[in-house]
Structure formats: structure tokens, C-alpha cells
Amino acid sequence: MKKISVKRSILYVILSLYALVTLFPFLWALSSSFKSLEEILTHNMNLIPQNFTLDNFRFIFMEQPMFMRWLFNSVLVAVIGTALNLLFNSMAGYALARISFPGRKSMFILVLAVLMIPGQITMIPNYLILNQLGWLNSYHGLIIPAMVNATFIFMMRQFFVNFPKEVEEAAQIDGLSRVGTFFRIVLPMAKPALAAQTIFVFMASWNDFMRPLIVMSDQSMYTLPVGLNQFKGVFITQWNYIMAASMVFTLPVLLLYAFFNRYFIKGLSLRGDK
Amino acid sequence: MTPTLFTIGVFVLLPIIYAIFLSFHQVELLGGTNLEFVGFDNFARMIDDYRAGIALWNTFQYVIIVVPTQTLLALVLAATLNAGLKGEKFFRIVYFLPTLTSSAVLTLIFMWMYNPEGAFNQFLDLFGLPTYNWINDPNVALFAIMIMNIWATAPFFMVIYLAALQDIPDSLYEAAELDGAGPFQKFRYITVPQLRPITSFVVIMGIIGTFQLFDQSYIFSGGSGGPSNSTLTVVLLIYQYAFDGIGRMGYAAALAFALAFIILIATVIQRKLSKEETIY
Numbered sequence A: 001m002k003k004i005s006v007k008r009s010i011l012y013v014i015l016s017l018y019a020l021v022t023l024f025p026f027l028w029a030l031s032s033s034f035k036s037l038e039e040i041l042t043h044n045m046n047l048i049p050q051n052f053t054l055d056n057f058r059f060i061f062m063e064q065p066m067f068m069r070w071l072f073n074s075v076l077v078a079v080i081g082t083a084l085n086l087l088f089n090s091m092a093g094y095a096l097a098r099i100s101f102p103g104r105k106s107m108f109i110l111v112l113a114v115l116m117i118p119g120q121i122t123m124i125p126n127y128l129i130l131n132q133l134g135w136l137n138s139y140h141g142l143i144i145p146a147m148v149n150a151t152f153i154f155m156m157r158q159f160f161v162n163f164p165k166e167v168e169e170a171a172q173i174d175g176l177s178r179v180g181t182f183f184r185i186v187l188p189m190a191k192p193a194l195a196a197q198t199i200f201v202f203m204a205s206w207n208d209f210m211r212p213l214i215v216m217s218d219q220s221m222y223t224l225p226v227g228l229n230q231f232k233g234v235f236i237t238q239w240n241y242i243m244a245a246s247m248v249f250t251l252p253v254l255l256l257y258a259f260f261n262r263y264f265i266k267g268l269s270l271r272g273d274k
Numbered sequence B: 001m002t003p004t005l006f007t008i009g010v011f012v013l014l015p016i017i018y019a020i021f022l023s024f025h026q027v028e029l030l031g032g033t034n035l036e037f038v039g040f041d042n043f044a045r046m047i048d049d050y051r052a053g054i055a056l057w058n059t060f061q062y063v064i065i066v067v068p069t070q071t072l073l074a075l076v077l078a079a080t081l082n083a084g085l086k087g088e089k090f091f092r093i094v095y096f097l098p099t100l101t102s103s104a105v106l107t108l109i110f111m112w113m114y115n116p117e118g119a120f121n122q123f124l125d126l127f128g129l130p131t132y133n134w135i136n137d138p139n140v141a142l143f144a145i146m147i148m149n150i151w152a153t154a155p156f157f158m159v160i161y162l163a164a165l166q167d168i169p170d171s172l173y174e175a176a177e178l179d180g181a182g183p184f185q186k187f188r189y190i191t192v193p194q195l196r197p198i199t200s201f202v203v204i205m206g207i208i209g210t211f212q213l214f215d216q217s218y219i220f221s222g223g224s225g226g227p228s229n230s231t232l233t234v235v236l237l238i239y240q241y242a243f244d245g246i247g248r249m250g251y252a253a254a255l256a257f258a259l260a261f262i263i264l265i266a267t268v269i270q271r272k273l274s275k276e277e278t279i280y
Helices: A002-033 A037-042 A055-062 A065-098 A103-118 A119-133 A139-146 A149-163 A167-171 A178-188 A191-207 A210-215 A224-234 A239-272 B002-022 B040-050 B050-081 B089-101 B103-114 B118-124 B141-165 B170-178 B181-192 B198-213 B216-223 B234-243 B249-277
Strands: B025-028 B034-037
Touching: A002 A224, A002 A239, A002 B050, A002 B089, A002 B103, A002 B118, A002 B141, A037 A239, A037 B040, A055 A065, A055 A103, A055 A239, A055 B089, A065 A103, A065 A139, A065 A149, A065 A178, A065 A191, A065 A239, A103 A149, A119 A139, A119 A210, A119 B002, A119 B234, A119 B249, A139 A210, A139 B002, A149 A191, A167 A178, A178 A191, A191 A239, A210 A224, A224 A239, A224 B216, A224 B234, A239 B089, A239 B103, B002 B025, B002 B249, B025 B040, B034 B089, B040 B249, B050 B089, B050 B141, B050 B181, B050 B198, B050 B234, B050 B249, B103 B118, B103 B141, B103 B216, B118 B198, B141 B170, B141 B198, B141 B216, B170 B181, B181 B249, B198 B249, B234 B249
Parallel strands: none
Antiparallel strands: B025 B034
């Protein structure tokens, strides 16, 4: 009995130490976002601000006109992009799973092949194509190339293949068309899969750095990650502002995670091996 | 299906063909796009490009150190978390924070901790260890990025391991306990071998991810790959050549193919190795 409790305490010590290692950078950044610059430079190891201040947040929102714009750009691109992904990925997945049409098999292989292609190869030609379309430095130039995702088409297909056919047949007997069945019966039942997809697609878009860096050239068109990097260049020593901006940037994803937590882990193990 | 096909067609299939085409051309972006066929010149150029050599060597060091470290850390964390302790959920949520946070934010937080008076140096100082100018010293800059990314990625793989650990039958552990095996022996002779297919998956994902390192070195060095090219990675180099506006896009496309080829070879080697491992 005693041996077990010793073993348990060792495990707890390991877990707690690593939890501290994980949390410390966030706590440090969070506390710095509530400190004045003087305090940051003199007492920067104090996790609790001695003179708690909201000035940094006031500054980035009120006196930094671009910050609100970047936040808006990020929200716009992520929300529209996620909505389009949900719609198109599930439609494509459903078609691949249920509707028989010529070339279905080769299209499925195509989706699998797309999964394997590294992004660097398509990066340069995509830039030239967007350039020729005149879509550089525009919202659609950022949203449209990313409005489908092979990983989630594949995931949705796996989901719909295992979906009970009887439910759809019953709906069709009751007079619903194929499209009606899909939107009124099938999609509502796919909620867990859609929830997992929402988190992953939103996070990927929200946190994406390289694509907006390449596509957007005007400062006013930057999304938050690119804007933040720019910010770093301007306020090179004012880490209080940079940390406040970083915290604002992180909050939406944390809220989304808290909200969809259950589906998140499920979605991960789906992506893993099962 | 139509919008999907359109998007994949225009933004994935067409670009691949276009990329092959580009890699054999010199590209000028003056007003329109001017192309000049140069055959295999772009590929031949890589041999003389000393910065490509540096980028490849940096990336290679990064992969060799980061992939095994983060895999081992993920495995140990998952096994510890799986021991049936109370508060497992709490630790899971805490450990997951870095995975949720954007690379841009993480890099900025770490850059700040790495500054000469920052948390890292104060911590080292506390134990009387030598401190470094992490960001501006070419000898440690890449190492600083490694530490940050191992910290950020290991928990993601930990979750994958956790899911797989649930599938190992309890009877195996019970049998081992009857034979008198301790916790480390159980870990070494049951957990590790049972998880081999997942480890293979984690390592391949790790290889693919680490070879593509970009955001962190870009932000860390302000896009230059400095100090003294010490944080220059292959993808950062491709980016620099492609968008510096002096007509090296074709060469950058050729480099991208070289990188894809290297990643492919690395994953094939990994597959071979992990199969041979099953001998003992």
C-alpha cells in the first residue's frame, strides 16, 4: 500500500513539474500584458504585477489603428473560410460515400493524393495564379484557395460510409429530395464530425502565418499573425504591448477549445490511427 | 462535388504542373510574367549555392534532434498520464495549451523569454549556469528554436499516444505483474513494443513537420535566417528566393521539389528502419 502511494506521488511530481513548464510561458506573458514597461524592465520575474494596469490593452485597441483591422481581417477570413469548408467538405465527402457517379473511385484516389502533397510545392505557382487572377492582396485570394481540405473530405467520407442508410431511405419515402435529405437529415446527425472540423479548420486559418504573409501586401490587409510580427518590428523593446496583443490573439482559440473540448480529442484520435 | 473539384483543380493540380514547368524556367515578374526555358540549370545551381547547403544542414540538425526528443517526451508524458491518476483531465488541458496557440504568438513569447535579461537567463543564473544571448548568438539561435518547438509539439503527439494506450489490453500488464515485472520493465517490454505502429506514425508526422520549419525561423530572425544564417531553413530559403523580386522563382520551385524529395526519402528510410526494429 505504501509503495503504491510513493509511486503515485512520484508520478504527480512529474506531471506537476511538466504542467509548470507548460504554463510558465503563458503566465509570464499574461502577467507582462498587465505591467507597465518600467515594471517589465526592472521586475520582470514577478508573476503578479505590482501595479496592475490595463494601459497596454487600451493602447493596442485605441491608439494602434491597425490592430482592430487585423483582428477584423482574421475573424472574417477564419469564419467565412470555416463555413465554406464545412459545407464543401461534407458535400464532397457525402458524394464520395453515397452517390454513384462515373469516376467516383478515381476522384477518391485524387483526394487521397492531394493529402500527400507538401505545401511548399504549390506555394509559388499559387502565388502566380493568384497574381494572374488579380486576387493578390484580397480576402478572396486568401479564402478561396483554402475553402476545401482533403483531410476533412476524407474524414467526412469515412463518417458517411458508416452512416445508417435506412434513415435516408425513410426520409426519401417521406418525400424529401436528395438535397433535402442531405441538409435536413444527414448534416444534423453529423454534428460531432462537423464540430471537430470547425475547430481544426478555424484554428488552422486563425493561426496561419505563411499564406497571409505571401498573399497580403498592404498592412491593412494583414491577418493577426502577420500583423503581430510587424508589430514586433515597430515596438521592438515594448514587450508589454506585444504581450498584450498576443493575449488578445490567443483568447478566441481558447474559448473555442473550451466550448468544443469533447470533440477536439475525438477528432484528434480520428486523425491519428483509427 | 463541383466546387471541391474546381478548387482542387485550380489550386492544387494546376499548381503542381505549373511548379514542374517553373522549375525548368527562369521567371521574371515585371508587369506580367516572363519565362525563359533554362532546362536543368535550376537544379544544377543548387550544388554551388552555399546558402542552400547551410539551410539543408540546419534543417537536418533540427530534424535529427527534435523528432526523437519530442517523440520520447510525448511517450513518457502519455504513459505517466495513463497511470490512472486523479486530475488527469486537468493535466491534459494544461498540456494542450501550446498546441492551440499560434506559432506566431509562441515565438514572440519565447523571444521575449530568450532576451538577455529574460526568464531563460534568469533561470540559468539561479543555478549558476552560463547564460546566452539566445537570439543573437549564431551558436545557440537554432537551439533556442529547437527547445521552443519540442515544448510546443510534444503534447500534440502525447494525445495521439494517449488514445493508443487505451487499446493495450490490461491482461498483458497483469501477466507481466505476475511474472514480477516493475513499472519500468512493463513500460519497456509491453508499452513501447505495443505502441510501435503509433510511434512510426508519430515519427513520420514529426519528420514531415520539422522539415517544413518556417514560421518560427522567419519571426525569430525577422525573415533573414540570421544571425549569420544560423536559423536559415530550407523553406525560409525557398521563400526568400521566391519573393525577393529578382527573378529567382524558378530556382525556388526547383528547391521546393528537392525538399519534397528529401522528405519522401526520409519517410521511406524511417519505414524501413521501423520494420527492421521488430526483429528484436
